[in-house]
Amino acid sequence: MNPRAPVRTALKLLAMTAAMFGFGYALVPLYDVICDITGLNGKTGRIEQAAAEAQGPDTSRSVTVRFVTSVNAGGAWRFEPAVPSMTVHPGGVYQAVFVAENTRPRAVVGQAVPSVVPREGSLYFKKTECFCFTRQPFAAGERRELPVRFVVDRRLPEHIDTLVLSYTFFDVTPDEGSS
Amino acid sequence: MSSTTADLLHDDHHDKPRGLKRWLFTTNHKDIGTLYLWFSLVMFFIGGTMALIIRTELFQPGLQLVDPQFFNSMTTMHALIMIFGAVMPAFVGLANWMIPMMIGAPDMALPRLNNWSFWILPFAFALLLSTLFMPGGAPAAGWTMYAPLVLQTGDAFPFLIFSIHLMGVSSVMGAINVIATILNMRAPGMTLMRMPLFVWTWLITAFLLIAVIPVLAGAVTMLLTDKYAGTAFFNPAGGGDPVLYQHIFWFFGHPEVYILILPAFGVMSQIIPTFARKPLFGYASMVYASCAIAFLSFIVWAHHMFTVGMPLSGELFFMLATMMIAVPTGVKVFNWVATMWRGSMTFETPMLFAVAFVILFTIGGFSGLMLAITPADFQYHDTYFVVAHFHYVLVPGAIFGIIAGVYYWLPKWTGRRYSEFWGKVHFWLSFVFLNVTFFPMHFVGLAGMPRRIPDYALQFAEFNMVSSIGAFGFGLAQLVFLGVVVHAVWFSKEKADAKVWEGAHGLEWTVPSPAPYHTFSTPPDPRLMTTEAHS
Structure with missing residues (x-):
């Protein structure tokens, strides 16, 4: 095993974590759009x-x-x-x-x-x-x-x-x- | 991995520091696993004490022991501490101890990160517990922290948010470490489909953690800025919507419940074959079922909030998607039962807990199906029926999974056998009192007793008294557990051999008991993978 391989995996996973944090915020406009389309609320x-x-x-x-x-x-x-x-x-x-x-x-x-x-x-x-x-x-x-x-x-x-x-x-x- | 790389990562010849420094600076997966497990046990007793305060107040109708605000602090803190402080760290502890030994790795892939992810936790929970002494009291808006109610929390509010952030950082780092270990550190011959199921379920759990803990972090950050920075994510006056909080929270919250149970599924899949002396029935279907559960957990969140007012099509979708989870879960229960079928079963303590798990978790699963039925949920919502449901999946599910795992692997960790007699005493007391505590909650819930309220109507008095008696019995039974663990760690005279259990299979049983400080510095013989796989 390449000793740097776990670090590379960890960095990818860290990027995923950051993306999911952003996704949490993206749910806000997404919710508004869904409300507009469906008349929800x-x-x-x-x-x-x-x-x-x-x-x-x-x-x-x-x-x-x-x-x-x-x-x-x-x-x-x-x-x-x-x-x-x-x-x-x-x-x-x-x-x-x-x-x-x-x-x-x-x-x-x-x-x-x-x-x-x-x-x-x-x-x-x-x-x-x-x-x-x-x-x-x-x-x-x-x-x-x-x-x-x-x-x-x-x-x-x-x-x-x-x-x-x-x-x-x-x-x-x-x-x-x-x- | 060659032995030179192993030496590079781990110098076997240094003296490990002693005393406090050993534990503060350790990068050894076994030490860190031990830290996690002790931490979890401490939190289990703190959270349990809070549960007993709740049950004491509910022993009789009327307000007698605590004021309602403090009562609600107890329900909130009990949940936060049990979920984030007891169950999750216990599973990370088991993962630390067992995953490297199960896949033939010398340690976790990122040992320093591992140290850090543990040592954040005492600070996170010191922050959280310190809120008990703050003006305005500890958080009392429920562990779900719904806006706008949670924004009325006093000085404790930012401490609550930051402690959640810290717990999240710790869990995500733990998850990254688990994935990096499993994907990179498996010994030659340990293919993915030869991995023990505990490793598989943890791999899936770790991905769930990475996917949803950041969403929770985002949700609580929005709460923080709503309160202090003038944003209006959840404030209608500024164009926001409180229902949005519930959507974001449960997008995290539903996968979270599988984070709390999947590793327990893994532990069961190790223990049941050992004591049934048969290989696990349907290994591949177990793996696929776990993946299916993880996937479905992302598309069912709104079943927690059927009553907020949702289009009929939405209610139908979330109802049907939720019911679909019963299929892969049913596959797992079927496989465990099929593993036991015509096996040469013996009932040592881990197996007793495992059999109880299969039965009681299934009861919790069925009440979950009842709750999934949207029209019926309108009656069950926010009643003690929900409390009964999630305690049936969390106590005999997650907690029994952890306890069973501890009994199962304790001789491997300590090199000594625990007292089988007192282990069985612990089991039977726990089993009986658990049902005495939680079963009556189904009845009072169906009859309409609401959650999170310190008083109740007189017709619920008898069942509540029964529940409270059960809770104290269950609490006392856990002192027996503490005694058994302390005895096994420091006092037991009975040595355990490498294999410990007659029917045990897997790499962890090929190393001596207690497991030496460093195991698999050189990878195990690949032939072991085929003979020991699929225990």
Whole structure:
């Protein structure tokens, strides 16, 4: 046996170890891709205003969109939809309004994270504008309306007649740290 | 290998240092194996003490002994210490002692790396155990360290992460050494398909380690940066997802359970032929079955997280892939039973543990199949049924595998016979109390008792009391084991001959007992490989 052979084997195995460490990190974007393809986690898509309006509403169909809100542990908002649900036509651009009130006596920053069920339907729920696209600063005690403009894609499968859009507000105030 | 190369690697003529320095600086595979095994035994008792604290709290319903936070620290630390401190180092210890002697090599391929991979461990576990005394207490979020809960750990958090890193470095270095040894250091004539199965299962285990320990290291590093560096891998507010952590963790975690059991399969495949006095039935199928199990272990991870909300197609895939593992595992169990069939069996202590292994591990395998059924898993998830399942595969599986191996090879290591009487006492106490401890957990689990909670509903009281009594019995039985080992190492008067067991085959039995400090400095006669192969 060549006395260097074990060292060569060890170096190859070390390279494998490094590659697998990298693979662990590669699972992060891979997971996002899989979620995008399958609609897993109800992640919603984004669409340009022009592209959304180009679809035109399909008035022969109606879909109910229900709104659900929650505040993550550590946050202190009163956070509600202005209306509990809307009936929309696929392909039409609609605006929904949520109302958030900071109940803390100091300024906070919030980040809303959306999710849509059923999973299959989330692929067809697209937003042109959303308060969830950016962080939302609130002054102490501030109450504000938060709009979201969305379109339900005309290709939404026939058997889906209801979508639930949920927002969770997270406290991301700097130095406070999020939950 | 020529004798000159052997001399180059190992100078037989130097005096080995004595006392502490011998153990600190040793590069001898037998010394390092011994260190690993003693370390593992110490960790086994520390982890066992934690288990007894858990069982004492659960002896009766209500909160009486410890506060819930500390209770959860105990479940977390018990698991981490038993998995990374007791079972894995014990197998590395057995590998160090036996692999070079089984393949006719003078030592491990990378002796200095070997020294290092052992000596990292005491530091890793000193870090981990020191968290018990920190503000905020020891980690209490479960050994799986799920985000976001684990991010609420107090000052202990970075110590937890760094100790996991160190354990990982140690395991990976050990694995690299095992592979480098097996691929490069086999004596002439020791072809791959003549290797004893313990060597085979360790070769596969080592590849699993290299594939998944770095993924765990990545996962815990992400936790660390999420907490301190403002990344948001698992934080939805920053675009991350806590479920992603579970995927990454179990991508490591499932192969990890085979890391904990494959070497035990190897030990069984050495012991059963010896005491059945028949060659192992289906050697080649054993090798292929081990490879199949290792491969399948990479594509079943999500069965640990059926309840997170997964597409039906995903649930079906992971359910069916999981059930497929029963096929190669069934092949192995069949082969062990077929080896015993019409053999001239005797029941010395290692064989008692081996037979118990085959029976009890199979029970654990069956409850695993029940858990694999996705719709049923929704009821079993996070209940004591899961606890019963993995203790049936880990205690009579991994732990009995290690203990059986220790009894089997102890006379080779020490040159003295252990007390067969006390070995059998140890076995019967362990066997009875193990079932008293873990069998009732199936029932309370099916009835809905959740894991990791220090209190429970009144209807679970009787079975929990039985489990706690069993746990103390099992714990005390391990003191008998300690006594047997101490006696065999230092006090036994009964000398062992080279072969030790009448039916033993393999190169390790051709060297004297105790095995000299250096064995196979010149390679063994290639003719031995054919006569001694496939013991």
